[in-house]
Amino acid sequence: MKILVLAEINDGELAEDQTSKTVSAAATLGEVDVLCASNQCSDASKKITKMANVENVLVLEDDLFAQSLAESYSETLIDTIRSYSHIFAPSSSFGKNILPRIGGMLDAMVISDVSQVISEDTFERPVYAGNAIQTVQSTDKIKLISVRTSNFDSVPLTGNAITKKIDCATKNTLTTFVENKIQASDRPELTSAKVVVSGGRGVGSKENFEIIEGLADKLGAAVGASRAAVDSGFAPNDWQVGQTGKVVAPDLYVAVGISGAIQHLAGMKDSKVIVAINKDEEAPIFQVADFGLVDDLFKAVPEIEKKI
Amino acid sequence: MKILVPVKRVLDYNVKARVKADGSGIDLANVKMSMNPFDEIALEEAIRIKEKGDAEEIIAVSIGVQQNQETLRTALAMGADRAILVVATDDVHNDIEPLTVANILAAITQKEGPSLILCGKQAIDNDFNATAQMLSAKLRWSQATFASEIDVEKDKVRVTREVDGGLQTIDAKIPAVVSVDLRLNEPRYASLPNIMKAKRKPLEEISPADLGVEMTQRLKVLETKEPGSREAGLILENIDQLVEKIQENVGG
Numbered sequence: 238m239k240i241l242v243l244a245e246i247n248d249g250e251l252a253e254d255q256t257s258k259t260v261s262a263a264a265t266l267g268e269v270d271v272l273c274a275s276n277q278c279s280d281a282s283k284k285i286t287k288m289a290n291v292e293n294v295l296v297l298e299d300d301l302f303a304q305s306l307a308e309s310y311s312e313t314l315i316d317t318i319r320s321y322s323h324i325f326a327p328s329s330s331f332g333k334n335i336l337p338r339i340g341g342m343l344d345a346m347v348i349s350d351v352s353q354v355i356s357e358d359t360f361e362r363p364v365y366a367g368n369a370i371q372t373v374q375s376t377d378k379i380k381l382i383s384v385r386t387s388n389f390d391s392v393p394l395t396g397n398a399i400t401k402k403i404d405c406a407t408k409n410t411l412t413t414f415v416e417n418k419i420q421a422s423d424r425p426e427l428t429s430a431k432v433v434v435s436g437g438r439g440v441g442s443k444e445n446f447e448i449i450e451g452l453a454d455k456l457g458a459a460v461g462a463s464r465a466a467v468d469s470g471f472a473p474n475d476w477q478v479g480q481t482g483k484v485v486a487p488d489l490y491v492a493v494g495i496s497g498a499i500q501h502l503a504g505m506k507d508s509k510v511i512v513a514i515n516k517d518e519e520a521p522i523f524q525v526a527d528f529g530l531v532d533d534l535f536k537a538v539p540e541i542e543k544k545i
Numbered sequence: 546m547k548i549l550v551p552v553k554r555v556l557d558y559n560v561k562a563r564v565k566a567d568g569s570g571i572d573l574a575n576v577k578m579s580m581n582p583f584d585e586i587a588l589e590e591a592i593r594i595k596e597k598g599d600a601e602e603i604i605a606v607s608i609g610v611q612q613n614q615e616t617l618r619t620a621l622a623m624g625a626d627r628a629i630l631v632v633a634t635d636d637v638h639n640d641i642e643p644l645t646v647a648n649i650l651a652a653i654t655q656k657e658g659p660s661l662i663l664c665g666k667q668a669i670d671n672d673f674n675a676t677a678q679m680l681s682a683k684l685r686w687s688q689a690t691f692a693s694e695i696d697v698e699k700d701k702v703r704v705t706r707e708v709d710g711g712l713q714t715i716d717a718k719i720p721a722v723v724s725v726d727l728r729l730n731e732p733r734y735a736s737l738p739n740i741m742k743a744k745r746k747p748l749e750e751i752s753p754a755d756l757g758v759e760m761t762q763r764l765k766v767l768e769t770k771e772p773g774s775r776e777a778g779l780i781l782e783n784i785d786q787l788v789e790k791i792q793e794n795v796g797g
Contacts, residue, residue, distance in 0.1 A: 330708040337675035341682025346763035365562035373764040411687035419711035489794040510794045527778035
């Protein structure tokens with residue numbers, strides 16, 4: 238067994254939480270190598286060498302990897318990847334984009350959103366928007382696993398891995414990067430935040446979402462949204478929590494004006510404590526919430542913000 | 546330009562999935578099935594591209610049981626020009642893996658010669674989020690996943706992608722495979738006259754063997770179970786109690 242983890246790096250910046258939790262999931266099976274591919278690797282590779290359970294960090298510094306285009310990985314790294322038995326990546330937009338393409342190249346299935354590693358060929362993953370959990374056994378020679386990182390803890394920074402420089406020859410002639418529009422935000426990242434405040438359709442408009450953001454900022458929290466709120470244009474898609482958005486498991490999740498559709502619950506029900514505010518006492522969100530308040534959010538949320 | 550749109554027949558998104566008591570899977574007997582919502586968005590986009598004059602023909606493909614015909618008739622009623630049904634199983638409980646779907650779609654692509662393939666980013670049953678990427682790799686085409694905006698230009702397609710933290714715009718050389726996300730568009734409803742017209746549109750039926758594709762399954766499903774559930778908690782009396790609970794659990 239030889240395990241490789243694809244570190245998520247965007248323009249030289251390591252997605253530390255995602256990468257560390259992916260290493261942690263992979264380390265269930267043994268020591269791992271981590272591929273650190275980006276336009277600038279020095280910072281990222283330094284951080285990865287300190288992660289426990291990492292044996293080697295394969296450093297590939299090339300502009301080709303600045304924007305994590307799938308073709309850059311699949312066309313140039315396939316021989317490196319082929320020498321491993323297990324490839325792990327976070328099931329973020331990074332991993333979901335790249336890993337199945339590698340699967341297509343290797344003629345191997347991808348095992349998406351793995352929530353538990355049972356053995357070297359058996360894994361658990363949610364299906365049907367989290368309405369069921371499947372245990373699957375892979376018969377592929379090379380197993381490709383994307384990790385639902387919220388189900389795993391980070392690895393401690395007690396490692397002392399060796400870095401090895403590697404090269405790649407071919408170029409990506411298929412896709413070209415044009416631009417990124419990444420919202421600059423002082424708020425913590427949604428998937429790794431300790432506290433998340435989310436708004437749903439009940440918030441009513443994009444302008445009203447400021448109420449949610451105000452409470453979030455007071456709590457030092459990340460802002461989330463239900464699919465209904467995103468669908469209605471109240472919030473950007475990268476705030477979406479749920480089966481088709483992000484999966485979060487913070488210490489505290491505050492759901493405001495969210496009815497609690499199953500697809501939303503699939504994205505947050507592993508939170509430690511769930512607080513729900515909704516004016517409809519029948520809302521399904523109250524069946525999973527530890528603490529509920531039946532009240533008008535427009536009255537309650539500003540008052541809560543004031544009192545905290 | 547021809548556009549290929551694969552459409553999957555799945556448990557309707559309004560219907561709650563029920564796990565079978567023997568742990569063998571989800572019960573799909575006598576339940577409402579519909580087109581995968583993400584595939585509907587892909588099809589709508591293909592129709593809009595054609596309406597703008599950037600495509601001549603839209604071919605809808607479905608892979609699965611005989612009843613997938615209904616899904617294809619819906620696709621034809623929405624605006625696809627013709628349909629191909631690949632009858633790959635006679636049991637609706639037998640989900641066909643993305644890798645096999647990609648092999649079948651790659652074979653159809655060789656035959657039909659589309660320049661653009663628009664897929665939903667994931668099926669809401671198995672939630673793999675893999676077919677578009679695998680197909681694109683098999684064909685060695687460019688890929689653009691999670692599209693929230695698509696502009697077809699002469700020899701490339703400019704795609705704005707929904708990524709963690711925001712949006713990324715890339716140019717993908719044509720031919721390309723694009724997978725679509727939620728906010729790309731709002732699919733139309735088929736009108737009654739179009740539903741009638743769709744009955745006369747061509748729907749070809751083939752088997753994987755006709756395409757020289759072997760049906761394989763790489764992941765053996767050992768068990769399907771209910772997820773662990775949470776217990777309902779306390780309904781609080783007033784805002785002060787809630788503030789107290791929030792404060793207790795922040796940074797806790």
